[in-house]
Amino acid sequence: MIIKGKVWKFKDNIDTDVIIPARYLNTSDPKELALHCMEDYDFEFVKKINQGDIIVAGRNFGCGSSREHAPIALKTAGVSCIIAQSFARIFFRNAINIGLPIFEFEGIADQCSEGDLLEVDTVRGIIKNINKDKTYKSNPLPAFIQNIISLGGLREYVKEELKRREKNV
Amino acid sequence: MAKTIVEKILSSHTDTNNFKTGDIIKARVDFTFANDITAPIAIKYFKESGARQVFDKKRVGLIPDHFAPNKDIKSAEQCKLLKEFAQEYEIENYFEIGKMGIEHALLPEKGLVLPGDVVVGADSHTDTSGALGAFAIGVGSTDLAAVMALGEVWLKIPPTIKFIYSGKLNKWVSGKDLILYTISKIGVDGANYKIMEFSGEVIKRLSMDNRFTMCNMAIEAGAKTGIIEPDEKITLEYLKGRAKRPFQIYNSDPDAHYEKIIEIDVNKIEPQVAFPHLPENAKPISEAKGIKIDQSIIGSCTNGRIEDLRIAAEILKGQQVHPEVRLIIIPATQDIYLQAIREGLVDVFITAGAAVSTPTCGPCLGGYMGILAKGERAISTTNRNFVGRMGHLESEIYLASPAVAAASAILGRIVSPEEVK
Numbered sequence: 088m089i090i091k092g093k094v095w096k097f098k099d100n101i102d103t104d105v106i107i108p109a110r111y112l113n114t115s116d117p118k119e120l121a122l123h124c125m126e127d128y129d130f131e132f133v134k135k136i137n138q139g140d141i142i143v144a145g146r147n148f149g150c151g152s153s154r155e156h157a158p159i160a161l162k163t164a165g166v167s168c169i170i171a172q173s174f175a176r177i178f179f180r181n182a183i184n185i186g187l188p189i190f191e192f193e194g195i196a197d198q199c200s201e202g203d204l205l206e207v208d209t210v211r212g213i214i215k216n217i218n219k220d221k222t223y224k225s226n227p228l229p230a231f232i233q234n235i236i237s238l239g240g241l242r243e244y245v246k247e248e249l250k251r252r253e254k255n256v
Numbered sequence: 257m258a259k260t261i262v263e264k265i266l267s268s269h270t271d272t273n274n275f276k277t278g279d280i281i282k283a284r285v286d287f288t289f290a291n292d293i294t295a296p297i298a299i300k301y302f303k304e305s306g307a308r309q310v311f312d313k314k315r316v317g318l319i320p321d322h323f324a325p326n327k328d329i330k331s332a333e334q335c336k337l338l339k340e341f342a343q344e345y346e347i348e349n350y351f352e353i354g355k356m357g358i359e360h361a362l363l364p365e366k367g368l369v370l371p372g373d374v375v376v377g378a379d380s381h382t383d384t385s386g387a388l389g390a391f392a393i394g395v396g397s398t399d400l401a402a403v404m405a406l407g408e409v410w411l412k413i414p415p416t417i418k419f420i421y422s423g424k425l426n427k428w429v430s431g432k433d434l435i436l437y438t439i440s441k442i443g444v445d446g447a448n449y450k451i452m453e454f455s456g457e458v459i460k461r462l463s464m465d466n467r468f469t470m471c472n473m474a475i476e477a478g479a480k481t482g483i484i485e486p487d488e489k490i491t492l493e494y495l496k497g498r499a500k501r502p503f504q505i506y507n508s509d510p511d512a513h514y515e516k517i518i519e520i521d522v523n524k525i526e527p528q529v530a531f532p533h534l535p536e537n538a539k540p541i542s543e544a545k546g547i548k549i550d551q552s553i554i555g556s557c558t559n560g561r562i563e564d565l566r567i568a569a570e571i572l573k574g575q576q577v578h579p580e581v582r583l584i585i586i587p588a589t590q591d592i593y594l595q596a597i598r599e600g601l602v603d604v605f606i607t608a609g610a611a612v613s614t615p616t617c618g619p620c621l622g623g624y625m626g627i628l629a630k631g632e633r634a635i636s637t638t639n640r641n642f643v644g645r646m647g648h649l650e651s652e653i654y655l656a657s658p659a660v661a662a663a664s665a666i667l668g669r670i671v672s673p674e675e676v677k
Contacts, residue, residue: 100444100534104642109621113323113330115296127644147445147478151640152621153380155297155396175478176449177380181396231280231410245305245402 088210090167090188092141094203096196099145101128103178106149106157120156121163136165141205144171145196149178158182168207170195170214170225183232184241190214190225198223258509260416261485262451265391265506269374277515279413286373286390288403289317289349291359291617292324292334294378297397299341302404310345311407317349317368318342319359322617327624357589357615360384360472360557365589367498371486371505376403381557381639382481383474387467388495389486389506394475414480415515416451418508421458423523428673430567431466432559432637432657434458435473436528438520440538448478450515453508458522459484464494465563472558473639476535527672529635530655533643541660541672551634552577552665553646554658555586555613556620559637562592564658569601571662571673577609578668584626586613610665622646628653635664 104127111123125132142148142161148171149157158181161169169182169189182189188209195214199205204217210233212225228236238244259267266275269283290298295318302310310316318338323331342350349368351357360381363369369385375392376382378400385392395409403409419438439446452474459467467484474482485507486492495503529544531537554560554568565587577583585605587593593615596602605612618625620638628634628647634654636646641653654670663673 102640102642104621104640104645108644109293109623112293112621113328113334115300115334127649147448150444150478151380151642153378153382153394153396154293155398156293158396159297173445173448175445176480177394177396180399184396184398229280229412235410241398241402242301242305245307245405248406249306 090139090141090207090209092139092167092205093137094141094143094199094201094205095136096199096201097142097144097148100147100150101144102151103149103154103157104151107154107160112154112156115156117159117163120160124160124164133164138165139167140165141207142166142169143195143199144169146172148174150175153177155181155185158185158187162187168209172196183235186236186240192223192225195223258511258513260453260508260512260514261389261483261506262391262416265372265374266411266413268504275413277413277415281411281413282408283374283411284408285376285403287315287317287369288376288400289319289359289363290378290397290400291322292320292331292338293322294397294400296334296337298378298400298404299337301398301401305401305405307405310347310404313346314348316347316404317359317363318347319351319356319362320353321356321358321615322621323623324356324616325353325614355590358557358560358617361561361588361592364388364468365498365591367495367500370495370499370501370503371491372503376400376409380475381472383479384468384472384557386471386474386481386483387464388491389484391481391483393481414449414451416453417447417516417518418453418455418514420456420517420519421454421522422456422519423458423521425458425522426526428527428659429522429525430657430659431462431469433525433528434522435470436530436535436538436655437525439473439477439536442477444476444534444536445478447474450479452477452479452482454482454484460487463563464490465561468561469558473535476639527657527660529660529670530641532641532652532654535639535641535655544654544670545672547654547670548633549581549635549664549669550632551582551584551626551628552661553584553619553626553634553636553638554661555588556617556638557588558639559658560586560588560592562595564637565592565596565601568658568662569604571659571676572608572610572666573604575608575666575676577665581665581668582626583610583665584613584619585610586618587615589615619646635661635670637661
């Protein structure tokens with residue numbers, strides 16, 4: 088899949104309390120969560136972003152709580168992909184599991200300016216910065232994870248696995 | 257080949273032979289659980305998956321603890337989902353209000369998570385149970401739904417960093433101070449994707465409650481989990497009369513491979529205070545003294561256990577909470593609460609002018625039961641001091657031990673317990 092979108096830049100250690108504050112966790116409705124996405128960082132964020140935009144961040148993006156509400160809020164708000172120097176591990180799993188493509192690339196935040204247009208080949212992990220005319224190659228995801236993504240997320244994997252087990256009984 | 261405790265636990269839970277660091281395996285899960293925030297999404301996905309039952313009715317836990325007792329109508333709806341799901345799928349370990357406690361304190365207390373287990377919880381502080389010598393990891397809701405359906409989880413084999421603590425702990429220095437100090441040395445992503453194995457003579461002497469506190473905050477350094485080798489004197493003693501099923505003890509081989517070994521001399525460690533807005537901002541108490549506070553919280557999955565309350569009571573006995581400070585004490589489980597009443601600790605707290613609450617995560621994540629107004633400042637025994645975590649965006653959280661939180665509540669400013677004792 089090829090994703091094209093404008094860059095929104097974030098600093099190091101963006102925690103899940105900032106991505107979706109706990110005061111909104113009394114619901115799991117994606118649309119409601121998306122309304123408050125990143126509001127403690129930038130109150131206007133949800134109004135400003137366009138469908139398909141890309142987040143570029145520093146180290147340890149998504150640290151803190153295990154709330155899946157965080158990647159759900161970002162995805163529903165229109166974020167199509169996140170590229171960071173590194174991710175906190177639970178956020179990384181959650182994003183993959185809900186089918187939000189994410190990539191790690193050393194120093195990516197220094198290579199992009201806010202508003203740059205990026206083109207991301209999610210299968211090959213190739214990131215093109217159209218404005219800067221530069222190409223970066225992220226490490227490809229392990230085969231097992233690529234399989235989960237190609238099935239359409241962990242939920243589809245579970246369905247397949249349950250069917251397989253039933254046949255074997 | 258020599259193995260770490262985590263490698264041994266994972267070997268015994270997978271069909272993959274001879275895996276190495278970085279490999280992806282599927283591991284069988286001994287216990288899995290979720291709370292009122294994470295379970296609703298997991299339940300929805302579980303039902304959509306076509307699973308007809310959970311993998312094992314005795315090995316699934318549902319604990320309404322975050323916004324429970326229900327703080328508002330929406331929270332009530334979420335808690336109701338857990339109860340209905342537990343009834344529909346005959347899940348034995350659903351804990352209603354009155355029996356409920358904060359999940360990471362409750363599950364070890366009830367003997368539901370045990371040494372040698374693979375534990376998967378839909379909450380980042382699942383690592384707490386690593387203190388028993390279990391491999392316990394936090395995940396999100398989709399992963400949780402998958403575990404409930406399949407009884408297994410996919411894992412990337414992590415490298416381990418071994419921390420060796422030596423020396424003698426100074427007065428008032430606890431497991432909380434050790435972990436805050438450690439995080440300040442390696443940073444909030446210093447152990448990202450890795451295991452933190454806590455060891456050494458200091459850990460061997462450390463009580464079970466303090467061990468839980470240390471493993472609880474491994475996630476604040478980004479770790480996959482924290483773990484401590486089980487021993488007879490502390491771990492097995494704690495498990496007596498609790499363990500609900502047989503379990504296996506694993507230990508790291510002396511020549512096991514570690515990515516890094518970090519030695520920490522505790523002789524020079526003072527009580528620690530983590531400044532806003534990251535847990536890595538820990539400084540010795542001598543550099544934090546005098547900061548005025550509006551609120552003090554003693555509780556949470558980090559520091560709401562009986563030893564924490566005993567230390568708070570030791571400091572508060574015969575004292576009064578500062579007139580401009582709210583001291584809120586939250587025992588982590590009903591058993592701890594009852595024990596605190598029987599030991600006279602609750603009497604000490606209320607006499608001193610503290611509020612004592614039924615178990616809940618409440619203020620730790622800015623839910624309720626102690627939210628901060630604009631410009632207010634709290635000292636707290638909880639685990640995170642992120643921007644806005646406990647309330648208004650312009651409020652501040654300083655993380656510390658129960659001893660420091662209790663002493664600071666008396667004087668209305670951050671102080672060393674020595675100043676009141």
